[in-house]
Amino acid sequence: MSxxxxxxxxxxxxxxxxxxxxxxxxxxxxxxxxxxKGEHLTEEFKENINRFQRVPCIIDDGYKLAESxxxxxxxxAKGKIPEHLYPKYFVEQARVDEFLEWHHITLRVTxxxxxxxxxxxxxxxxxxxxxxxxxxxxQHMEANLDIVENVWLQKTDFLTGQRLTAADIFAAxxxxxxxxxxxxVRIKYPKIKAWLKRVRAxxxxxxxxxxxxxxxxxxxxxxAKL
Amino acid sequence: MSxxxxxxxxxxxxxxxxxxxxxxxxxxxxxxxxxxKGEHLTEEFKENINRFQRVPCIIDDGYKLAESxxxxxxxxAKGKIPEHLYPKYFVEQARVDEFLEWHHITLRVTxxxxxxxxxxxxxxxxxxxxxxxxxxxxQHMEANLDIVENVWLQKTDFLTGQRLTAADIFAAxxxxxxxxxxxxVRIKYPKIKAWLKRVRAxxxxxxxxxxxxxxxxxxxxxxAKL
Numbered sequence: 001m002s003x004x005x006x007x008x009x010x011x012x013x014x015x016x017x018x019x020x021x022x023x024x025x026x027x028x029x030x031x032x033x034x035x036x037k038g039e040h041l042t043e044e045f046k047e048n049i050n051r052f053q054r055v056p057c058i059i060d061d062g063y064k065l066a067e068s069x070x071x072x073x074x075x076x077a078k079g080k081i082p083e084h085l086y087p088k089y090f091v092e093q094a095r096v097d098e099f100l101e102w103h104h105i106t107l108r109v110t111x112x113x114x115x116x117x118x119x120x121x122x123x124x125x126x127x128x129x130x131x132x133x134x135x136x137x138x139q140h141m142e143a144n145l146d147i148v149e150n151v152w153l154q155k156t157d158f159l160t161g162q163r164l165t166a167a168d169i170f171a172a173x174x175x176x177x178x179x180x181x182x183x184x185v186r187i188k189y190p191k192i193k194a195w196l197k198r199v200r201a202x203x204x205x206x207x208x209x210x211x212x213x214x215x216x217x218x219x220x221x222x223x224a225k226l
Numbered sequence: 227m228s229x230x231x232x233x234x235x236x237x238x239x240x241x242x243x244x245x246x247x248x249x250x251x252x253x254x255x256x257x258x259x260x261x262x263k264g265e266h267l268t269e270e271f272k273e274n275i276n277r278f279q280r281v282p283c284i285i286d287d288g289y290k291l292a293e294s295x296x297x298x299x300x301x302x303a304k305g306k307i308p309e310h311l312y313p314k315y316f317v318e319q320a321r322v323d324e325f326l327e328w329h330h331i332t333l334r335v336t337x338x339x340x341x342x343x344x345x346x347x348x349x350x351x352x353x354x355x356x357x358x359x360x361x362x363x364x365q366h367m368e369a370n371l372d373i374v375e376n377v378w379l380q381k382t383d384f385l386t387g388q389r390l391t392a393a394d395i396f397a398a399x400x401x402x403x404x405x406x407x408x409x410x411v412r413i414k415y416p417k418i419k420a421w422l423k424r425v426r427a428x429x430x431x432x433x434x435x436x437x438x439x440x441x442x443x444x445x446x447x448x449x450a451k452l
Binding site for chain 2: 051052063065066067068069070071073074077078090091093094097098100101102104105108109112147151
């Protein structure tokens with residue numbers, strides 16, 4: 001088997017690719033990387049696996065590629081990803097790309113920062129952020145959750161139309177991460193709540209497998225099926 | 227002419243698309259949007275042009291599309307962008323995608339935050355950030371400039387190989403923006419300095435036209451040709 005997949009289920013884009021690979025029945029050599037143990041920070045990892053020392057990444061028959069969305073597009077071009085997850089027709093593909101490109105410095109950055117500052121940093125340093133800081137992070141994150149609720153999900157069941165695509169999977173994995181920082185997105189966002197159920201139902205059992213540690217560590221239950 | 231291009235040359239990805247369109251000889255209807263006047267914040271703009279109220283965006287024969295990189299791919303699929311700027315062969319395209327996906331939450335976020343906090347916020351509020359804040363922002367930005375210098379430009383003249391691509395244009399437009407906050411990237415980064423000259427030479431006269439306001443407002447000269 002020539003495709004090696006390096007990932008950690010605690011990383012949001014790792015989970016997204018894991019779910020996409022499972023739904024797509026992509027055959028790969030399983031290469032879990034324990035970020036908590038710093039396995040990505042070794043010289044060996046930098047030299048032989050990913051020069052950016054991050055996950056997810058792949059090595060496909062010697063071709064090293066990082067960045068989850070670049071990987072999705074590469075495997076789609078190789079015919080490994082079904083069209084319903086990542087459309088081949090460029091007009092439909094552009095809609096999925098529009099979300100994926102939008103989400104980086106909006107949803108992803110603000111959810112990640114919320115999760116890191118409130119959950120991860122105190123774990124590493126023992127210092128809890130101030131209430132003012134938490135409020136600031138919450139405002140920034142909610143500004144983007146508002147856009148998901150009111151713009152992306154305004155008229156459709158999924159982010160880019162009436163069908164589940166890779167865009168929904170990437171977004172759901174970012175939003176699930178904030179459970180770890182005790183944020184329950186279902187309280188303020190009814191459309192996101194219903195959409196998360198649909199995404200989970202459309203991806204299971206892989207969605208729950210991918211989120212097993214997120215559920216366990218946060219002590220929260222999966223979003224119930226519709 | 228059916229393609230309408232909405233942009234502001236003070237926006238980094240707007241400049242990148244402007245340069246790419248000019249090099250590619252993309253024919254479009256010129257729709258400048260003055261962000262400083264809040265022209266993107268009207269209900270009319272939200273309703274009829276871009277629901278996210280940002281630039282750049284396009285309307286191609288009625289098809290509205292936001293997000294600069296989604297627009298690049300869409301027009302590439304339509305045959306409007308030459309292969310040397312955005313490769314069609316998926317293995318080469320993945321290298322350019324890898325950079326474009328990488329740059330959002332690394333180079334783009336940290337350069338933008340630096341520029342906004344040090345140049346734009348004081349202009350709007352009259353309050354200058356503390357030295358501690360400036361130092362913090364500089365560290366984060368330089369951590370990513372270090373990766374451009376030492377990883378992306380380690381062995382090649384351009385970011386993804388020996389030829390100029392869209393990746394270089396997007397990156398250069400982000401890095402040019404920090405001139406406005408009085409940061410001279412040439413001091414610490416000799417490879418970036420030489421690469422910026424190559425990018426400018428490969429894109430002129432469009433590069434200088436796109437950066438005319440950045441040069442003027444910052445009171446700095448263009449990077450000299452090689």
